[in-house]
Amino acid sequence: MSIPPTQPPQPDRSSAAPTAQGGITDAPPFRYDAKLADAIELRWQQHWEAEGTFHQSNPGEPDFEPDRPKYYVLDMFPYPSGAGLHVGHPEGYTATDIICRHKRMKGFNVLHPMGWDAFGLPAEQYAIATGVHPAITTRKAIDNFRRQLKRFGFSYDWSREFGTIDEDYYKWTQWIFLKLYDSWFDPQAESPVYPDGKRRRGCARPIADLLVQLEGGDLRVGAEGELVHAGSAAMNPLAAMGGGAEVIGLRRWHELDQKQRRAVIDSQRMAYLDQMTVNWCPALGTVLANDEVIDGRSERGGHPVMRKPLKQWQFRITSYADRLLSDLQLVDWPESTRTQQSEWIGRSEGAEIDFEIDSAVSGMNALRVFTTRPDTIFGTTYMVVAPEHPLVAAALGMKHDAALKAYVDAARNKSDVDRMAGAEKDKTGVFTGLYCLNPATGAKIPIWTADYVLMGYGTGAIMAVPAHDERDWEFAKKFALPIVEVIKDPKGGDVQEKCFSGDGVGANSSSVEVSLNGLGVAEAKKTTIAWLEKTSRGVRKVNFKLRDWVFSRQRYWGEPIPIVFDDAGNHYPIGADHLPVKLPDLADYSPVESDDPQPLLAKATGWVHTTAAQAGVSNELLPPNAIVRRETNTMPGSAGSSWYFLRYCDAKNSKRFVSREADAYWMGGLGTPALRAGSMNPPPGSESRGTQAAGVDLYIGGSEHAVGHLLYSRFWHKVLFDLGEVCTPEPFNKLFHQGMITSYAYQRPDKTIVPMDEVNEAADGRFVETATGVALSPVVTKMSKRYKNVINPDDIIAQFGADTFRLYEMYMGPLDASKPWNTKDTIGCFRFLQRAWRMTVDEQTGELKLAPAANPDVEKQLHRTIAKVDADIPRLAFNTAIAALIEFVNLATAPGVTRDQLERFALILAPFAPHMAEELWAKLGHTESIAYEPFPQPDPKQLVDREVEIPISIQGKVKHKIMVPTGADKAAIEKIAMSDPKVRELIAGKTLSKIIVVPGKMVNIVLG
């Protein structure tokens, strides 16, 4: 490193210059105002950039320091929009920057990268609106974001920067897609070893392994193409149901023809192509994932979303449901986020039960249902199937029923908005004309169809027990179906009046085969399932709400899916050595608004039609000159963000998506050799729940990603872990969500909101609408263009500088709380920096002015401040750390600080206000950046006083205070208290009942 400037840049103040507050000033030349802050900050930002101060090398690189422990701090990378940075971005980014700067000073190798989540719908839509190619607008937005982030002085290692739209990057996104394409989930196999030393059951394996097992005869193929273990134990319990051990239609691999074999393999892939009902948004011209649909409307734009059958690429995330759920226990995440994920996964235990159909329906003799309440089977008085259930189509095929047909058609054509609105309204439904038999009672019961039963969950059919299920009860009441009580409410409620879904005792539940009478719910469930399994009428079953991840989008601005098709519609992967499949240029990339999905890339006809050799398909799969058609769907926005944290570890690698060494070091959690060998304790501040799962040490971002991004990333990471490509089962060890920064807005009495620039503040502090004079009340809302209450970070930096901005956002309140921005309050942080500056720098000359000798009170307070800041930073309690810094300056201003004290103060200020800290550090004569100087240690002796003041309470109320020696025991304190004249006076003439002494804390005297 070169010698940094020791003189501050001389700002232009030749004439009366505007101050931060815009008035005319004759302020001294070295006053810390907006102009000087700007000069200092730009000077240091240029210096850091020129010197590569925050470049962090990887293991194996020349200047890598292997003896230091590692710490990987990740921000959720931004989606660069044309609007530029929002004040919400720097909130999380400042927090991580403080952590990183602190860790560096504590001797860690710190990985702190930044990049761009740049594919996606908004850029495409903006491009459509303006007619400019999304690549151009996106690059421009990235440049602006980068400029803004650099202006905050964040200590990113910019050498690792990339965007998801970079060919070097999406090449590997496509490579991961192919990894998923070329693997299957083996429920019998065990995962690689977790950091806890154990393996987990159920693991992704290469398709090649599946072929070996099929060819070797270990696996056979069932009637419906499912895999069955040759050892007779069915992999799919359903296959064993009904047919007993002798499974009909079990075939060996060599008995299958080419087409059948392909179908079996393709149906096992982790990435598979299948017809499914999708969320189709006609207005956006694309399919959306479940988490992109809010209340039946698109998350972006709020357009209606329809259900539509479509062939789509999907990921078998459901096969990981169990591990995604149980591994949540390994990570140090907010409770609310873990709860959200586990509810999204939605595990429920119950049984699948076959009800014999008591009507002649061709090809169907049983109706299979899923229930979590098998214990209520005796109370089943009717059945309900979803309108899309095959049984309904069968019923319609047998006999014309106008009412039934009308109902089914209506349900099919309903958008999700309408169907969900139905949830609020009455139950609807139609009798199908079919009956089945209750296996418990033998009673003949009707089969209805109703849209409150969803085809996508369970088997799309339920056994209705109106006595003990709220929804069934409502339906039964409406259609006058019988309600039979089979669980006695201990409180004696009447199920004809109100359904009872709590725990109680079985009743009316006895047959020749089984009796549940007198059993509690849990016991009755067990008994029922045992009976069902014994009589082959049903099996224990676990269901999940989680659906497979739909991965096809009909958009332009996304990663192409590296697949081609032959004439017969068979798909083939593109060889890894032919990646990336580059996104072709399109003359016209506007969407085709249509009820019938049209991928945009189909317009690139020259690109779509190619040969196997040109596309890069292995000639083992297809002859080189075979005519093929490229996949025209693209990947969703969540593709690139599902693994970007891995790329940062080794961003320039052209051989692998991340080198094994870089992954092991940065993601491994036990990066330091000494730590790995157990010869060193983890450094203080690193003790989290973590290293059970390892991964990124700290990940900060918004809670809106609690299910989408954070679940998808976990899934990809687990597949890569199972396939041996990465070394940890979880990507993010500690997760933290910053709260939303809101803003004030003004509300009329009718609750409508007035834009900020149409509001006047009256002299008495009340607010009125300028146009009407109507009185308004201030409310806290999301920042929004509509309310004109959006704060632009550039404006704040221009007014106060980046150090003030950083301090203010961290000082507003707890990091995870939602807080209102109040520009007025920023002045407090600005004044703090100004006072700190004035305390040590002569405002006329710019020279340091230091006290010749240390004031003991200042010294003591400095040690306490160091201890407080050092403890608060790892807790992410920046607001209280900053308060402590302010207190120190307030106390030290009058006596002044010595050179030695200023050094320590600059060091503890550095994580928060790095520019001023560097400036002071340089003024102190240092030639190296403050960034890697050791964080000061407090002297423990300075942290305790010889005497402490403790309160004396009488009857629990503080009446007096006394001084006692630190460490005095109960007896000593009681003696001091009782001999104190004031205390004697207070208790004179009263009867003592009890004296409670908490050493070092307080004394409470209880009178009789």
Added chain:
RNA sequence: GCGGGCGUGGCGGAACUGGCAGACGCGCGGGACUUAGGAUCCCGUGGCCGCAAGGCCGUGCAGGUUCAACUCCUGUCGCCCGCACCA
């Protein structure tokens, strides 16, 4: 409806494991320096009573546990976030 979280001065917030409620900042009041101040500095600032000393009240509301409750328990009201016919 279900799940999670939160209610503390005029405002943002602090208070570690039950032990002095209101740290720190904004705002406000007073003063200093000033031709001037929307700059800067100093003092004060939860409410009520009192000249003062001091007293009483006070962490959404109502109870409870405790020598002691912002903190724990029960009930209740309000706000925010997530999920929402998942059988």
